[in-house]
Amino acid sequence: DTAVSQTPKYLVTQMGNDKSIKCEQNLGHDTMYWYKQDSKKFLKIMFSYNNKELIINETVPNRFSPKSPDKAHLNLHINSLELGDSAVYFCASSGPSETQYFGPGTRLLVL
Amino acid sequence: DAKTTQPPSMDCAEGRAANLPCNHSTISGNEYVYWYRQIHSQGPQYIIHGLKNNETNEMASLIITEDRKSSTLILPHATLRDTAVYYCIVRSVNTGTASKLTFGTGTRLQVTL
Numbered sequence: 001d002t003a004v005s006q007t008p009k010y011l012v013t014q015m016g017n018d019k020s021i022k023c024e025q026n027l028g029h030d031t032m033y034w035y036k037q038d039s040k041k042f043l044k045i046m047f048s049y050n051n052k053e054l055i056i057n058e059t060v061p062n063r064f065s066p067k068s069p070d071k072a073h074l075n076l077h078i079n080s081l082e083l084g085d086s087a088v089y090f091c092a093s094s095g096p097s098e099t100q101y102f103g104p105g106t107r108l109l110v111l
Numbered sequence: 112d113a114k115t116t117q118p119p120s121m122d123c124a125e126g127r128a129a130n131l132p133c134n135h136s137t138i139s140g141n142e143y144v145y146w147y148r149q150i151h152s153q154g155p156q157y158i159i160h161g162l163k164n165n166e167t168n169e170m171a172s173l174i175i176t177e178d179r180k181s182s183t184l185i186l187p188h189a190t191l192r193d194t195a196v197y198y199c200i201v202r203s204v205n206t207g208t209a210s211k212l213t214f215g216t217g218t219r220l221q222v223t224l
Contacts, residue, residue: 004154033211041196043155045211056211090154099145100212102154 003027004103006091012109013081021076021106023091031055032074033092033100034066043090049074078108086110115199120219123193129186131218133199136180141203144175145212146184148195155198155214158184189222196220 004025013019025032033056034046048056052068063079078085091103116134123129135144145160159166159173161182166173172185186193198217202210 035212037152042216043149043214045213048211058211088152092154098210099157099160101157104154105152 004091004093004101006089006103006106008106009104010107010109012111014111015081015083017081018077018079019081019108020078021089021091021108023074023076023103025072025091025093025101025103027093027095027101029093029095029101030071031094031098032068032071033094034074034076035090035092035102037088037090037105039087047074047076081110083110115201115215117197117199117215117218119216120221122221122223123186123189125190125222125224126188129184129189129193129220129222131184131186131197131199131220132181133183134181135199135201138179138201139203142201143203144173144179144182145200145202146171146173147198147200147212147214148193149198149217150192150195158197189220191222191224194220194222 007022031050033048036046037043046060047066049068065077068074086109088105088107090105092100094100143160143162146158147155149155159171161173175182196217196219198214200212
């Protein structure tokens, strides 16, 4: 069973488009996260939701909007995609132990 | 969260123990040491964490010095599948809210035949 899953695995799109990445976890965790890994392999947090409430919002352009329809899902919507948005986006979740478990990543390429 | 320092790369022969060091001299009393690894751009994988006592699980052992200023992750019998970037992360827990993981550049471990 996949604990943290993301769709799609790969996403290739044109500049200016709007796209969404979905994340689901079946671990029963209350907290979910989005991280971005750029071309230099630096991994940085973007957002965190706890019980559908936004609790971490790093300095991220407001073109990025996370949405948590329920505790098991945290989706990431990106408006007006730019070349610099090309990266690998990882979703993660954590429970009472606060240990974070990551999904397989979504590789976004903006052309 | 305290900053960590790791060597950029290490090599290890298959079947031997891999000892990955990490310095965290500014660690505070409520901060844990976490280890994650990332295999070839897969999602980071949790390995182990500890506060002050040494810890062992099915994947690895974590040795934390008495002053807590440094630690060592030990993979007892490294295999080719252990080739990855290993991240040592210091963070506080039990703060009542979620806290982020701050990833550094990690140590690239290459396991060779």
